[in-house]
Amino acid sequence: MVGGGFAGIDVARGLVEALPEGWEVVLYSRENHFVFTPLLSEVVSASVTPLHVVWPLRQMARGAIVRTAEVVEVDVRARQIVHRGPAGLEREGYDELVLCPGLDARLDLVPGLSESAHPLKTLADAISLRNRLILQLERAEATHSDRERARLLSVCVIGGGFTGVETAASIAELFARCSRYYSSLATSSSRLTLVNRGDALLQQLPARLTEAAHRSLDERGIDVRLGVGVERLDPDGLHLDDGSVIEAGLVVSAAGSEPTALVSNSDLPIERGRIRVTPEMVVSGLDGVWALGDCAAVPNARDGRVSPPLAQFATRQATQLVRNVAGSIAGRPAAPFRYRSQGMFASLGHHDAVGQAFGLKVSGVPASILWHGIYWGKMPSVPRRVQIALDWAWSAIFPWAPVAIAGPPARRLSGPDEPTERS
Numbered sequence: 001m002v003g004g005g006f007a008g009i010d011v012a013r014g015l016v017e018a019l020p021e022g023w024e025v026v027l028y029s030r031e032n033h034f035v036f037t038p039l040l041s042e043v044v045s046a047s048v049t050p051l052h053v054v055w056p057l058r059q060m061a062r063g064a065i066v067r068t069a070e071v072v073e074v075d076v077r078a079r080q081i082v083h084r085g086p087a088g089l090e091r092e093g094y095d096e097l098v099l100c101p102g103l104d105a106r107l108d109l110v111p112g113l114s115e116s117a118h119p120l121k122t123l124a125d126a127i128s129l130r131n132r133l134i135l136q137l138e139r140a141e142a143t144h145s146d147r148e149r150a151r152l153l154s155v156c157v158i159g160g161g162f163t164g165v166e167t168a169a170s171i172a173e174l175f176a177r178c179s180r181y182y183s184s185l186a187t188s189s190s191r192l193t194l195v196n197r198g199d200a201l202l203q204q205l206p207a208r209l210t211e212a213a214h215r216s217l218d219e220r221g222i223d224v225r226l227g228v229g230v231e232r233l234d235p236d237g238l239h240l241d242d243g244s245v246i247e248a249g250l251v252v253s254a255a256g257s258e259p260t261a262l263v264s265n266s267d268l269p270i271e272r273g274r275i276r277v278t279p280e281m282v283v284s285g286l287d288g289v290w291a292l293g294d295c296a297a298v299p300n301a302r303d304g305r306v307s308p309p310l311a312q313f314a315t316r317q318a319t320q321l322v323r324n325v326a327g328s329i330a331g332r333p334a335a336p337f338r339y340r341s342q343g344m345f346a347s348l349g350h351h352d353a354v355g356q357a358f359g360l361k362v363s364g365v366p367a368s369i370l371w372h373g374i375y376w377g378k379m380p381s382v383p384r385r386v387q388i389a390l391d392w393a394w395s396a397i398f399p400w401a402p403v404a405i406a407g408p409p410a411r412r413l414s415g416p417d418e419p420t421e422r423s
């Protein structure tokens with residue numbers, strides 16, 4: 001198996017239970033932990049402690065052999081995968097292969113983005129973004145130049161989908177919390193801009209909810225620009241296709257995903273950036289190779305549509321895939337993936353959200369309560385639910401001054417490009 005995300009851990013746990021005696025489940029993943037991505041924006045707003053949104057794979061996938069290593073090649077002819085080990089590239093054979101490496105953030109959409117924009121996909125991204133925001137605030141306090149202060153306090157988020165909207169809302173929340181400690185935030189207002197090429201935010205939701213989200217962001221002073229594309233990012237700022245330039249001190253890109261290097265460098269069949277699979281999740285034309293989750297274009301037998309890249313689909317596909325793999329080993333026919341979405345929610349900060357579930361359309365505080373309740377219930381362990389609930393209560397009750405955790409690497413203090421007295 002490749003990938004220790006929503007799909008990977010559920011498949012690993014399911015196969016450990018479902019496979020007959022003598023089978024081993026080997027799980028490869030780049031990180032040794034599972035990330036609960038819906039809470040990443042709460043790491044950015046500092047509403048939850050970063051380590052509370054990850055779970056060790058060894059604890060989650062008990063009974064499976066966990067190897068923290070990047071798989072770099074799938075050799076379907078030899079029925080082997082190639083992974084990067086401490087001693088170089090190593091091979092391991094398989095009888096059945098399950099691929100769920102997810103998607104990577106796409107940063108090559110326009111020139112300059114990959115060099116300077118921040119993605120939000122992993123825990124490291126969330127911590128790095130939060131640190132960078134706090135460092136921008138510190139620099140804004142330190143400078144005597146009004147223009148530089150305005151630039152440092154200007155943040156632009158690209159993309160009006162779920163990740164973009166939640167990220168913009170979480171940055172606004174972080175700034176609101178920090179305003180009592182940073183005089184520059186109180187005196188010269190920060191400028192947070194959300195740029196979206198489409199004409200509406202959160203296009204998967206009904207118009208009433210997308211309008212409610214737009215209003216909520218407006219009320220927090222977020223400048224939402226719809227129907228504008230980004231042309232390039234350079235030292236002058238973010239150039240938009242309506243001719244305007246945003247002098248942003250920080251740009252976050254939530255505008256696209258791309259296949260991981262493993263998938264894009266392989267001979268696997270690709271359909272719109274995802275692995276082409278049958279409704280039973282067998283990779284087209286490859287017996288014994290399965291794919292699911294974000295990386296695969298899994299048709300949903302319920303409506304004939306390709307499943308969206310969402311955790312709720314990845315986990316339901318995992319349940320069906322476990323049955324199919326165990327069934328195929330036992331000589332039973334596989335069944336197609338069939339699922340009715342439970343709905344979707346976007347968090348707009350601690351007391352605001354929009355979403356729909358089971359036909360209900362909700363916004364504001366009720367949606368926020370539902371959002372917190374639903375995701376709290378989905379967290380993989382009870383002790384962690386307690387920790388997260390305490391985090392939420394703590395950040396709501398007690399004011400705090402945020403700190404940036406990362407600093408320059410120690411070696412740079414006397415590194416080659418910064419001469420010391422001794423050099």
Ligand SMILES: Cc1cc2nc3c(=O)[nH]c(=O)nc-3n(C[C@H](O)[C@H](O)[C@H](O)COP(=O)(O)OP(=O)(O)OC[C@H]3O[C@@H](n4cnc5c(N)ncnc54)[C@H](O)[C@@H]3O)c2cc1C
Nearest residue numbers: 003005006007029030037071101102293294309310311312
């Ligand atoms: C900020 C954010 C918020 C989100 N919020 C929601 C939400 O509220 N609701 C919702 O339903 N969905 C949400 N999603 C989407 C959800 O995270 C994905 O749909 C889900 O993670 C897909 O699961 P997966 O197992 O396919 O991939 P992932 O969870 O991305 O896991 C893939 C794993 O494979 C590993 N991997 C990749 N390549 C290799 C390799 N070559 N070798 C070894 N390991 C590899 C990765 O390191 C990772 O651990 C959100 C996503 C983001 C980024």
